[in-house]
Amino acid sequence: MSDVHAHAHGAHAHDGPLPPEPEKATLDGRNKILGFWMFLAGETVLFGSLFATFLALKDSVMGGPTGQELFSLPLVALATFILLTSSLTSVFAVQAMHRHDKKGIIQWLVVTVLLGLGFLILEIYEFVHYVHEGHAFSTSAFSSAFYTLVGFHGAHVVFGIAWISIIIGQVAVKGLTVVTAPKVYVTSLYWHFVDLVWVFIFTVVYLMGKLG
Amino acid sequence: MAHAHTVSAAPRKGFWAVLKDWLTTVDHKKIAILYLLGGTIFFAIGGIEALLIRYQLMFPEFDAIPAQTFNELITMHGTTMIFFVAMPLVFAFMNAILPLQIGARDVAFPFVNALGFWLFFLGGLLLNISWLFQSVPDAGWTAYVPLSGPDYGSFGVNFYVMGLQISGLGSLIGAINFIVTVVTMRAPGMTFMRMPLFVWTSFITSALILFAFPAITVGLVLLMFDRLFGANFFDVSQGGNVVLWQHLFWIFGHPEVYILILPAFGIISEVVSTFSSKRLFGYSSMVFATVLIGFLGFMVWAHHMFTTGMGGIANALFAVATMLIAIPTGIKVFNWIFTLWGGKIRFTAANMFAAGFIPTFVMGGVTGVMLAVAPANFQFHDSYFVVAHFHYVIVGGIVMALIAGCFYWWPKMFGRMLDEKLGKWTFWTFYPGFHLTFFIQHFLGLQGMPRRVFTYLDGQGWNTGNLVSTIGAFLMAVGVIIFLVNVFKTAAKPAGAPQDPWDGRTLEWTIPSPVPEYNFKQLPVVRGLDAWWVEKSEGRKEMTPAEPLGPIHMPSPTILPFLMSIALFISAFGFMYANQPFDNDFIRFLFEKYVIAIAGLVMFFVCMIVRSLKDDPGYHIHPEELEGEGVHQ
Numbered sequence: 001m002s003d004v005h006a007h008a009h010g011a012h013a014h015d016g017p018l019p020p021e022p023e024k025a026t027l028d029g030r031n032k033i034l035g036f037w038m039f040l041a042g043e044t045v046l047f048g049s050l051f052a053t054f055l056a057l058k059d060s061v062m063g064g065p066t067g068q069e070l071f072s073l074p075l076v077a078l079a080t081f082i083l084l085t086s087s088l089t090s091v092f093a094v095q096a097m098h099r100h101d102k103k104g105i106i107q108w109l110v111v112t113v114l115l116g117l118g119f120l121i122l123e124i125y126e127f128v129h130y131v132h133e134g135h136a137f138s139t140s141a142f143s144s145a146f147y148t149l150v151g152f153h154g155a156h157v158v159f160g161i162a163w164i165s166i167i168i169g170q171v172a173v174k175g176l177t178v179v180t181a182p183k184v185y186v187t188s189l190y191w192h193f194v195d196l197v198w199v200f201i202f203t204v205v206y207l208m209g210k211l212g
Numbered sequence: 213m214a215h216a217h218t219v220s221a222a223p224r225k226g227f228w229a230v231l232k233d234w235l236t237t238v239d240h241k242k243i244a245i246l247y248l249l250g251g252t253i254f255f256a257i258g259g260i261e262a263l264l265i266r267y268q269l270m271f272p273e274f275d276a277i278p279a280q281t282f283n284e285l286i287t288m289h290g291t292t293m294i295f296f297v298a299m300p301l302v303f304a305f306m307n308a309i310l311p312l313q314i315g316a317r318d319v320a321f322p323f324v325n326a327l328g329f330w331l332f333f334l335g336g337l338l339l340n341i342s343w344l345f346q347s348v349p350d351a352g353w354t355a356y357v358p359l360s361g362p363d364y365g366s367f368g369v370n371f372y373v374m375g376l377q378i379s380g381l382g383s384l385i386g387a388i389n390f391i392v393t394v395v396t397m398r399a400p401g402m403t404f405m406r407m408p409l410f411v412w413t414s415f416i417t418s419a420l421i422l423f424a425f426p427a428i429t430v431g432l433v434l435l436m437f438d439r440l441f442g443a444n445f446f447d448v449s450q451g452g453n454v455v456l457w458q459h460l461f462w463i464f465g466h467p468e469v470y471i472l473i474l475p476a477f478g479i480i481s482e483v484v485s486t487f488s489s490k491r492l493f494g495y496s497s498m499v500f501a502t503v504l505i506g507f508l509g510f511m512v513w514a515h516h517m518f519t520t521g522m523g524g525i526a527n528a529l530f531a532v533a534t535m536l537i538a539i540p541t542g543i544k545v546f547n548w549i550f551t552l553w554g555g556k557i558r559f560t561a562a563n564m565f566a567a568g569f570i571p572t573f574v575m576g577g578v579t580g581v582m583l584a585v586a587p588a589n590f591q592f593h594d595s596y597f598v599v600a601h602f603h604y605v606i607v608g609g610i611v612m613a614l615i616a617g618c619f620y621w622w623p624k625m626f627g628r629m630l631d632e633k634l635g636k637w638t639f640w641t642f643y644p645g646f647h648l649t650f651f652i653q654h655f656l657g658l659q660g661m662p663r664r665v666f667t668y669l670d671g672q673g674w675n676t677g678n679l680v681s682t683i684g685a686f687l688m689a690v691g692v693i694i695f696l697v698n699v700f701k702t703a704a705k706p707a708g709a710p711q712d713p714w715d716g717r718t719l720e721w722t723i724p725s726p727v728p729e730y731n732f733k734q735l736p737v738v739r740g741l742d743a744w745w746v747e748k749s750e751g752r753k754e755m756t757p758a759e760p761l762g763p764i765h766m767p768s769p770t771i772l773p774f775l776m777s778i779a780l781f782i783s784a785f786g787f788m789y790a791n792q793p794f795d796n797d798f799i800r801f802l803f804e805k806y807v808i809a810i811a812g813l814v815m816f817f818v819c820m821i822v823r824s825l826k827d828d829p830g831y832h833i834h835p836e837e838l839e840g841e842g843v844h845q
Contacts, residue, residue: 034396138444148445
């Protein structure tokens with residue numbers, strides 16, 4: 001609105017050198033960022049409902065193993081540490097973008113993806129271990145709620161890894177432009193959100209579960 | 213690209229070219245027409261289901277329709293009418309009118325908008341295709357567990373679970389599109405407090421969709437996990453909880469009521485103000501009431517569960533919160549009346565439906581307050597009183613407003629005026645038919661007739677009431693048929709509607725009917741509320757342009773939204789039929805090993821990747837092409 005002459009779709013509207021915040025240089029870019037915040041608002045309700053479900057059913061173990069018996073805090077704390085670090089590295093990627101440092105963006109996003117993979121490996125190991133302990137998806141209402149909540153988050157991590165990888169490829173091939181910059185920014189928002197959800201999972205599922 | 217598209221104004225295109233045009237369109241005006249068409253098809257199906265229900269209930273101990281089929285009919289009628297009729301018709305007007313009223317060339321995310329439509333449509337198709345598979349959802353539109361769970365629910369409930377997930381995703385992304393459009397795409401001078409009330413109500417509705425739909429998505433996912441993958445969310449013997457479903461369903465379900473009625477309020481506000489030739493009375497209080505209704509709408513879901521046994525304190529809190537909603541709603545009703553008061557009222561067909569809406573909706577609101585009284589609710593619960601109440605707000609509220617919107621905006625959408633005389637015939641059949649059908653149901657309910665029964669015994673004093681109700685339903689059907697005749701008759705006329713047939717007040721009436729592809733040749737400067745009226749009252753013939761004439765950038769058409777929706781449709785079938793005993797070994801392998809389910813998901817994600825990798829440069833319409841352009845149909 002400020003630029004009256006902007007066209008309905010501003011992706012093409014920008015010429016000349018890249019501005020300091022290339023993700024907000026076009027109307028398309030600004031729309032994408034605002035739209036993504038809205039999407040995250042919806043995701044918040046999604047995870048909120050899953051948390052509510054988990055809290056309602058967490059004591060219904062029906063003779064199966066309880067959280068207290070299952071959870072190993074050192075392992076989960078390590079996973080938490082890895083995932084939170086990956087949030088930091090995605091911030092470094094965005095900072096590199098604001099310096100117009102294409103190589104920096106790619107390097108930090110690659111580190112983010114690798115840390116995400118590390119988290120995922122720990123989670124898969126954890127799930128396999130639980131199933132061997134007799135805590136399968138169909139064991140009890142608690143087990144169904146546990147795997148659904150933590151699994152939804154895990155699926156978000158998988159999606160994020162795939163998505164960020166594609167964005168790395170696009171930045172490498174197309175370079176940093178007013179089209180690719182919002183994508184880098186938005187994936188970073190997504191990744192922070194996924195990490196934030198994990199902070200709640202760590203607290204509500206694991207720490208509170210360990211307390212019993 | 214530009215030329216392939218702009219020369220389409222040429223006289224006749226082949227069938228495949230037309231089909232391709234509609235399947236790949238990202239133009240919000242065409243998507244609006246698709247929503248209107250899709251909603252009307254499902255309306256016909258849901259309407260026939262309603263008539264069959266009323267036919268079976270016409271006489272006591274009537275056996276026209278078997279009990280199982282009756283359960284399927286009520287389930288499909290409710291689900292179809294809420295999710296696949298009211299929702300898309302509201303979205304049709306939001307698409308057609310909202311960008312025009314804020315002076316925008318397009319919506320923020322044309323691709324997402326198209327995807328939203330196709331997800332809605334294929335979700336609705338998936339639900340309704342269950343009739344062909346002779347396995348129809350039968351657990352009521354609320355699909356309460358354990359009735360809908362793996363132990364008692366028929367296979368058909370899978371169609372409900374999958375269809376609503378797909379269409380819900382469509383509604384969610386559609387809502388995000390409209391929120392961003394309103395925030396970032398307004399014309400110069402179009403401040404928030406100058407937005408027409410329809411824009412405000414659509415904006416708030418979009419926010420409600422954003423916060424309400426994820427809750428039912430979670431509910432449906434849990435139910436799907438229970439039914440298909442052996443989870444225990446609602447299985448009490450494994451520690452599950454059936455009341456959990458009711459909470460998740462109504463945390464979505466109650467805001468859904470406001471999701472539908474707020475845009476209806478918006479339409480009524482536009483129509484009443486235009487045909488009273490007066491500015492809407494109490495504009496800022498209308499905006500305030502809209503926001504307040506949206507906020508309170510999230511605080512009252514448990515009033516659907518008073519008899520579940522939540523306890524006195526919870527019931528009291530939810531009862532009081534529910535009654536509070538009557539205040540902003542009352543503000544609206546008085547504002548409409550004060551808008552009409554002293555106005556130069558023209559009773560066009562649109563305004564007849566709008567004026568008819570006001571008392572009808574008040575009646576639905578009054579029974580709503582009665583139902584909010586928790587102790588009394590124990591008497592009303594699950595009786596025809598409830599059926600009467602929600603049909604008064606949904607048919608007497610939303611449907612009346614949607615018909616008013618059709619008569620009002622038809623020239624803008626199609627370039628042709630609907631026949632006023634036939635429109636009045638529609639009113640004088642539909643409106644009495646409606647009251648005949650549903651008014652008497654209040655009393656049937658108070659006399660103890662429970663809802664969702666397929667028949668009733670003679671000698672309980674319910675015979676006359678049911679007969680009257682059925683006669684009314686057929687009278688409503690006559691009104692709808694007259695409306696459809698009107699639509700076909702109008703379509704046969706040459707396009708030639710004037711730009712501003714109603715002496716309108718808002719920006720959509722400053723551009724040609726039907727609207728050109730690019731909406732505004734030059735974006736207008738908005739100088740006040742009722743932007744077009746402000747200019748007219750100062751003697752101007754057009755809006756002051758905010759920019760010089762120049763090339764207009766447009767997004768390219770794309771088939772991806774359609775393919776993505778097809779992909780989820782295929783995947784849903786793969787999951788639903790995974791545990792079915794097929795005779796053919798190969799087919800069994802395909803379903804049992806989730807080959808089809810995964811193939812659908814892979815197709816979906818491949819489309820997403822293509823969309824991400826392929827930049828859309830769009831195309832430009834140049835000033836010399838701007839003369840004499842109309843929307844191509």
